[in-house]
Amino acid sequence: MPMFFRTAETISRFLHPLHRSREDNINEEWIAALTSKLSARYSRVRVKASHEIEKMAYTANTGRIYLEHLHIHPIRFFLTFTQQEVEDVDPDAEEFIAIQFIREMASITSAPIIFTSFIVSNAFESSQSLVGIIGTHYSSQLSNQMFSILGSLTILKVPADFLSNVGSGVKDFFYEPIQGLVHGPEEFLTGLEAGTFSLARGVVVAFVRGAADVTYLLSDNLATLTSDETFIGERNLYQKQLMYTNSAQRTVHDTLAIAGTTVVRGFQSAASGIIAQPRVHFSRQGASGLVIGAGLGIFGALVKPVVGLGDAAVVVMNHGLEATTATSLKGNKRLRRALPNAPSESETKTKLVCYDDMSAKIQQQVTKGETVDDVYLGHILTNHHLIIASEKYLWIIEKESVEPRCINWGEISYFEAGRSCMKIDVFSTQGTKSHMLRMRQNEFSSLRELLTLKLDHSSLVGTSFTDLQGIKVNQSGHVFGSLNIPKELEEFDDEESIIQSCHDRINILGSFLPHYFHDLDKEAWLLINSLTQLFSGWSSRRCVVVGLINATNESIQIKSINMVEGGSPCHVIPTIEYDPINAVLHPGGILLCVGWGAVPSSMQTGRVMISIETNSFACSLADSISHTSSVEVLAGYKVGFLEKSFDESGWWAKYWMLLQADSSNEEIHF
Numbered sequence: 001m002p003m004f005f006r007t008a009e010t011i012s013r014f015l016h017p018l019h020r021s022r023e024d025n026i027n028e029e030w031i032a033a034l035t036s037k038l039s040a041r042y043s044r045v046r047v048k049a050s051h052e053i054e055k056m057a058y059t060a061n062t063g064r065i066y067l068e069h070l071h072i073h074p075i076r077f078f079l080t081f082t083q084q085e086v087e088d089v090d091p092d093a094e095e096f097i098a099i100q101f102i103r104e105m106a107s108i109t110s111a112p113i114i115f116t117s118f119i120v121s122n123a124f125e126s127s128q129s130l131v132g133i134i135g136t137h138y139s140s141q142l143s144n145q146m147f148s149i150l151g152s153l154t155i156l157k158v159p160a161d162f163l164s165n166v167g168s169g170v171k172d173f174f175y176e177p178i179q180g181l182v183h184g185p186e187e188f189l190t191g192l193e194a195g196t197f198s199l200a201r202g203v204v205v206a207f208v209r210g211a212a213d214v215t216y217l218l219s220d221n222l223a224t225l226t227s228d229e230t231f232i233g234e235r236n237l238y239q240k241q242l243m244y245t246n247s248a249q250r251t252v253h254d255t256l257a258i259a260g261t262t263v264v265r266g267f268q269s270a271a272s273g274i275i276a277q278p279r280v281h282f283s284r285q286g287a288s289g290l291v292i293g294a295g296l297g298i299f300g301a302l303v304k305p306v307v308g309l310g311d312a313a314v315v316v317m318n319h320g321l322e323a324t325t326a327t328s329l330k331g332n333k334r335l336r337r338a339l340p341n342a343p344s345e346s347e348t349k350t351k352l353v354c355y356d357d358m359s360a361k362i363q364q365q366v367t368k369g370e371t372v373d374d375v376y377l378g379h380i381l382t383n384h385h386l387i388i389a390s391e392k393y394l395w396i397i398e399k400e401s402v403e404p405r406c407i408n409w410g411e412i413s414y415f416e417a418g419r420s421c422m423k424i425d426v427f428s429t430q431g432t433k434s435h436m437l438r439m440r441q442n443e444f445s446s447l448r449e450l451l452t453l454k455l456d457h458s459s460l461v462g463t464s465f466t467d468l469q470g471i472k473v474n475q476s477g478h479v480f481g482s483l484n485i486p487k488e489l490e491e492f493d494d495e496e497s498i499i500q501s502c503h504d505r506i507n508i509l510g511s512f513l514p515h516y517f518h519d520l521d522k523e524a525w526l527l528i529n530s531l532t533q534l535f536s537g538w539s540s541r542r543c544v545v546v547g548l549i550n551a552t553n554e555s556i557q558i559k560s561i562n563m564v565e566g567g568s569p570c571h572v573i574p575t576i577e578y579d580p581i582n583a584v585l586h587p588g589g590i591l592l593c594v595g596w597g598a599v600p601s602s603m604q605t606g607r608v609m610i611s612i613e614t615n616s617f618a619c620s621l622a623d624s625i626s627h628t629s630s631v632e633v634l635a636g637y638k639v640g641f642l643e644k645s646f647d648e649s650g651w652w653a654k655y656w657m658l659l660q661a662d663s664s665n666e667e668i669h670f
Helices: 002-015 028-042 051-061 096-104 127-144 146-150 154-183 185-225 229-244 252-285 287-324 357-367 441-451 495-506 516-534
Strands: 064-072 075-081 108-115 118-126 376-381 385-390 393-398 405-408 412-417 421-428 431-438 543-551 556-565 571-574 590-596 609-614 617-622 630-633 637-646 652-661
Touching: 064 127, 108 127, 118 127, 185 229, 185 287, 229 252, 229 287, 252 287, 357 376, 357 385, 376 441, 385 431, 385 441, 412 441, 412 637, 421 441, 421 637, 431 637, 495 516, 495 571, 495 590, 516 543, 516 590, 516 652, 543 609, 543 617, 556 590, 590 609, 617 637, 617 652, 630 637
Parallel strands: 543 652
Antiparallel strands: 064 118, 075 108, 376 385, 385 393, 393 405, 412 421, 421 431, 543 590, 556 609, 571 590, 609 617, 617 630, 637 652
16 A cells, blocks of 8 residues: 555656655745846847848749649650760859760660659749659659669660560561451461561560670770770761661662761871871870870771761661651751740840741751751851851852862951952962852842851951051051961071071161062961971970061050960061060051960870960960960051961961051051
């Protein structure tokens, strides 16, 4: 009994911990002190919600939209991904993580991805919350389908396709005769014939498709091992072009011609790579690159023909598969239809015009089936030529020729209309070369409008000028760049002696001399010829020479001339009309700016870029046309190029710039 009372007392105290007997003395002072202390500490709320929490609470309760019914239909597609080389991206860029993920992905073939529908009624949510809910709906389904995507890896797809095709044939082999036997003996024989044919076709298709996939995979990996960017890029481009062609209308003759082309490409690239690879790697990494390039060239000579034969075999096998199966192999199902959304303040706008079959075909030619990063702008068709303007090139296609001539817009020097032709001058290694386009008088205005889409005619300079402001003697007859003829020098000094000798000869020249332009152009080429022979072999360096002519009636203030990239200071060689104390180039004066880079190595490319800033214009000129060069001219002036010459191997560049006044009151003849 005493045990029972103690247990009951324990339970009572547990259920009523604050219960006290009346006999217990309560310390009221302690309770009052504790209450005051807690009131002082927690009477004011010191903890304030963070800005992010307040923002989430605000957005969750404001900007809501009401949707009576939202129905997103089910989505089903097949993903095919082929791994290719990805250009280097700045690690600080936002897309770096995504591109790193793509680099690590393996090739995927026809991976089925299915998303169920999303249905909601009477929804009253903020746009941010609604997007999050929809995103969670699709992301959760995508994560559940990762194993099916992994099962579609190209290396695993081959045995899976083999079993699928053979299994389908085995099923038909038994199913068709049984179905026919239900109806009668004659239908049984028909079903037996159909089942046997399906089994044979399934076995053949399984073997051929597996062989085609394995051969393509091996050829792709071998092409990557060559490390030849040109070969890999041309091969990928050719593969994409084949994807866009209608393979259903391709005959056996067409297939064999394509296969022969891939074989020829492999052997041609193998032969050219023996010479090109050492030269490319030598220009990038110097002496060590020469050895690496020689090894890659020999390796490519052995591997590239094998890649060409493998690609040819894949083309032939795929043609056989398409002839025996109802569905085609992997390929692009449709071209891009959506246009990019440009903001209202953007200068680049997309203009929608009525569909034209001719323009559509030309657009495919310019973008090579949307595989090249270029934009079609317009075209004109004359009796003798089809002339196309794109964002990067001017295309000239003669009716008698299939291959187009692609001219970079930066290489165009000048254009003018004649009696029966349009003359377009293009920069070359040795001066300008003229392209004469025959056309009627009513076609000149259309071509002029087409050219002015990318060219500012006021800034272009012709080579037949007869009168220039600031130049005291007529200098007509000379074409800048026409003296660019390499000559072997018997002996030459170091670079400082070359610069000093050139300075002594140019410093006494002036615009009062009859052969002023000729002599200066000769000196500019002599600088390049001497420096390229001095910096040769293991110590090869790139060099740039820029000539600036002041063809105005005003003196030009030279603010700065320096090297943005390079391994030397920028040497400035002036004529007699230059004031070195005040850094002023008087009318008719000319400056030659010379600089060279460091020896290329694995650590540095040895690029060169010269920057010139005056009170009338500013420019940056690089050692190659593929590198970014810029010219910014202030109001009242215009700058044209008399010459843009580049070495085919990328070791030198030569510019001649003409600064003129841009005033409608002053007439200048070209």
